[in-house]
Amino acid sequence: MNNYKGYSDRELAALLKEGDRLAYTEIFERYSRLLIAHAYRILGDQGEVSDLVQDVMLKLWEKRVLLNLNLPLSGYLFTAVRNRIFNAMSHHKVVGRYAESMIAYMEGTHIYSDEQFREKELMALLEKEIGALPDKMREVFILFKMEELSYKEIADRLGISDKTAKQQVYNAVKILKTKIDSYLTLFPFI
Numbered sequence: 709m710n711n712y713k714g715y716s717d718r719e720l721a722a723l724l725k726e727g728d729r730l731a732y733t734e735i736f737e738r739y740s741r742l743l744i745a746h747a748y749r750i751l752g753d754q755g756e757v758s759d760l761v762q763d764v765m766l767k768l769w770e771k772r773v774l775l776n777l778n779l780p781l782s783g784y785l786f787t788a789v790r791n792r793i794f795n796a797m798s799h800h801k802v803v804g805r806y807a808e809s810m811i812a813y814m815e816g817t818h819i820y821s822d823e824q825f826r827e828k829e830l831m832a833l834l835e836k837e838i839g840a841l842p843d844k845m846r847e848v849f850i851l852f853k854m855e856e857l858s859y860k861e862i863a864d865r866l867g868i869s870d871k872t873a874k875q876q877v878y879n880a881v882k883i884l885k886t887k888i889d890s891y892l893t894l895f896p897f898i
Contacts, residue, residue: 717781724772732772735781736765743789750793760796764788830888837887841880848876 712720712734720738723731740761747757764785768775776784838846844866851857851865852873862873 718777721775721777721781724768725775725777727772732769735768739782739785740765743785746786747789747793751796756796760792761789764792833888834884837884838880841883845876845880845883848873849880852877 712723712730715723715731715734717735720731720735724735743761743764744757747760748754751757751760767788768785838849841849848862848866848868851862852859857865859870859873859877862868863870866873
């Protein structure tokens with residue numbers, strides 16, 4: 709069995725190109741720790757760095773027949789690791805931007821749907837409380853708020869005085885305000 713530790717990088721690269729697994733093992737043992745240390749200084753994530761270097765070494769084996777023997781093996785490996793680091797950093801930026809946009813979208817959707825929910829809840833509460841008003845008061849309030857009639861028009865329609873119409877609306881608003889005040893203190897931004 710040959711002692712591959714004494715071989716130069718050029719000799720190991722030539723043997724690797726021919727498919728020599730022991731030459732590949734020697735290259736791996738000779739450079740993997742150096743490449744990991746180099747990549748770790750830049751990325752700072754041991755797991756990611758180990759995966760990155762293993763991918764580079766695997767590609768070295770898979771593309772061994774295409775290996776350019778005129779280039780130094782160490783230069784080839786460090787360049788391959790550097791390119792993988794750049795790809796990883798670029799990927800992190802893309803993933804980061806995507807995550808930020810998803811968070812912004814989710815927060816925006818959450819706020820929007822939350823506001824819609826509270827608005828619907830408030831409207832349901834108002835309808836319920838309007839329905840609970842005394843009949844004449846409810847009728848005057850609806851004519852004033854929903855149909856937007858003046859106190860005079862309400863008085864003429866119902867056969868009551870302007871002053872009575874105005875007092876009924878005032879009383880209705882006062883009752884409704886006390887009923888929904890607790891809800892509004894919980895959700896003051898509605």
